[in-house]
Amino acid sequence: MPDSLMIAPLAATGPVDALALFFALVIGHAFADFPLQGDFLSHGKNRHNKPPQLADGSENAPKALWAYLMSAHCLIHAGFVWVITGSVAFAVAEFILHWIIDVFKCEGKTSFAIDQGLHVATKAVFVLIVWLF
DSSP states (O other), X not given: OOGGGOOSOOOOOSHHHHHHHXXXXXXXXXXXXXXXXXXXXXXXXXXXXXXXXXXXXXXOOOTTHXXXXXXXXXXXXXXHHHHHHOOHHHXXXXXXXHHHHHHHHHTTSSOHHHHHHHHHHHHHHXXXXXXXX
16 A cells, blocks of 8 residues: 555554554544534434534535435544554445444444444454454
C-alpha cells in the first residue's frame, strides 16, 4: 500500500499486539456507536423512523435522508478504523460492512446484540488479517 495512504498503523506481530489492536478497534467502535452517534443519527439512519428535524428547524427532510445519515454514521466508524489500523482498505471494508449490518438491524432482521456481535467480529477479522499477513 502506498505510504501516502497510511496513517500510523498498529502492527500485530504477536498475541499481545493483536490484543492491543483489537482492544483499540473495539474502543473506537464504542465511541463511534454511542457518544458520537447521538439521537439525530441514531433515529435518522432508520428509514422506518420519521425523518428528524433539520438544523434550520425544517421538518421537510428529503425522503432519502436516512441513507445520508447512515453513511455519515458509517464514515465515523471507517475513520476510527483508518486511524487505528492505518489501512484505507480496512476503512472501506468497515464502511461497507457497517452499513450492511446496521441496515439489517434497522429492518428488524437482527437484534441489538447480534448487531454489536457482528461489528465486534468484523474488528476481530481485521486483527486476524493484520496478524497473519
